[in-house]
């Protein structure tokens with residue numbers, strides 16, 4: 001997997017201070033994509049997991065990690081993304097995990113592969129759905145268009161109902 005970028009700390013990609021990994025490659029090709037170059041699976045640099053984990057481990061300000069892209073949960077990236085989240089949690093067990101995806105949670109729940117199932121177990125908050133230019137609203141917090149949802153994945157699973165975070 002290649003990565004399009006990494007922020008050691010950010011407060012604009014989820015609640016609280018977070019590290020942010022942007023993976024390369026996205027099959028959705030949304031018109032108006034905010035990160036068009038990251039649609040290419042060969043864009044960016046080789047993902048050096050150990051180096052990124054070391055940087056996270058050394059940064060005590062962080063409360064969580066956000067995985068963005070590109071598309072973290074496409075079939076090309078999902079396995080490596082899940083392994084990365086699990087390895088991050090070995091050094092930061094209390095980390096809160098956000099993930100941006102162009103898929104809806106319903107589409108992800110319909111998948112039968114182990115990697116996607118594991119992803120939905122490891123991710124706390126999923127910002128789901130493609131970016132839709134006609135529903136773009138710069139006032140939205142942590143998302144680009146009105147169709148996207150900021151979903152509390154664990155709560156949704158517990159009460160068997162898609163539940164959005166109140167932000």
Ligand code: SF4
Nearest residue numbers: 026029030033070102
């Ligand atoms: S899902 Fe995100 S990265 Fe992929 S094309 Fe749409 S806006 Fe761009």
